[in-house]
Amino acid sequence: MKCRRCEKPAAIKMPRHNSAFCDLCFRDYLHKQVMKAISDQRMFEDGQPILVAVSGGKDSLVLWDILIKRGYPTVGLHLNLGIGEYSRISQAHVEKFARSRDLELIVQSYQDDYGLGVVDIAKETARPPCSACGTMKRHHFNRIAMEKGFAVVATGHNLDDEAARLLGNLLNWQIPYLKKQMPVLSDEGGKWARKVKPLYRLPEREIAAYAVLNQIDYIIEECPMSKGAKTFLYKEMLNRLEENSPGSKLQFYLGFLKERPSAFPQQIEAETQRCASCGQPCGGDLCGYCRLIQRVGAS
């Protein structure tokens, strides 16, 4: 099979485009998809330093790789979640990536810094581990971005992640989540760091292929705490759809982005409150993170 663009031997099949690309044309295509996401959603302002959240998985390392190659000023941020061997290997991948490219990396460890890892939280509270982990990550991304003066945090969420989250929100009619599921979460006039997802147009499969073709080493195992998470079921359902009609996953997610403002409009909220404990913006008196920490402390 030949590359659709340059007719050299193809390195990857692209069923959703009914074609194939060689190594270089695939890289070019993937970069263009990321640049399109950044410009369509106005993710960054010129020269603005970006805090890239890197877990050690393929998505966030590929994202960091592309942002550097496109000339964006970045600093990496790795949170060690305190999930035994899995966290140790994840951190090693991130450190290797940063060292080999001479990049600035901030590493914070839940266990060392706060004496509390995701495993402890999951043990102590009745919340599903992925949900508690998400709350903790959001808090620390926000805190570190504010402390270090970053106006924007980029995460490696890909098309499969976003489409699966969307399917789950629709199957359960989670209206508040549907109202705010977007590739850019606003900084509300500088009150907190803006969150952006530059990989939202790219499926997992293409990101993994890019990682392999560009010699990016990443942790392949899924997080051991995520076993049985509903997101895998939603991904499986959407993969079945994609297999039947290549391109459906992107069409589903882009269709939502188009229809969201009229179907699930965001309320214009009054002044966002500040958490009485940590000072981060939140909906009530205490933010989700501080309530979690309080519950663990009390148990």
Add this chain to the structure above:
Amino acid sequence: MKCRRCEKPAAIKMPRHNSAFCDLCFRDYLHKQVMKAISDQRMFEDGQPILVAVSGGKDSLVLWDILIKRGYPTVGLHLNLGIGEYSRISQAHVEKFARSRDLELIVQSYQDDYGLGVVDIAKETARPPCSACGTMKRHHFNRIAMEKGFAVVATGHNLDDEAARLLGNLLNWQIPYLKKQMPVLSDEGGKWARKVKPLYRLPEREIAAYAVLNQIDYIIEECPMSKGAKTFLYKEMLNRLEENSPGSKLQFYLGFLKERPSAFPQQIEAETQRCASCGQPCGGDLCGYCRLIQRVGAS
């Protein structure tokens, strides 16, 4: 395993209720679900004669059976779609059901009455057969109801049908279809017959079990024209979900019914137009059915 209600030996497991029923308690449960659907959605007015569309499949025959047993005045309507052996067997099942219970049945044949079956339409137009067949059925249900003076037509659409249609409409963001996907389609002040779906709370599996337990013979084969229809894919995706979390399918559909008025509100339409050819209400000059017939005539 014992019946949850009366402790006699169970005849059917109910994973979504984490229990099991004997023959009689299952029948009672199923009837109650239908009566709940009828009353929640105000489907019928007292004593109003109901035209029941019966294909010969399990759903419509079970629906007819329940409506009779609950004392509703009904007349059956069977459309022979002109799909060879499949249509012959379907009609035989409907006639046997009506004859054995001494019920009034109207049979109309596309081929005999109009010289045109679904097979011809599918051959002559580029439309998927299920879509053309749906348009034809809607037209004839409406026409016959108006001619014979029925204010309401009941169809056997079940929970799997409605949830699959909903999933397809969401995956493709078919907003006009989402706005009008309901278990009751209004008669717009008597302009046309009201369409109701009293089985919308019941999954296929429970309806099939009811048919077997109540000795209702039905055509088991799927329509040969429906091969490859997307609805089977959507049903498969939802069955995977249901297997993982029993009850999810109903929760998905009922959640939609609750959220539909705010997420996908119906526009208040100006005076509905009448089709210039057949006189049925429609959106433009010619209704979908008459455009279909015209296209086949012109080819």
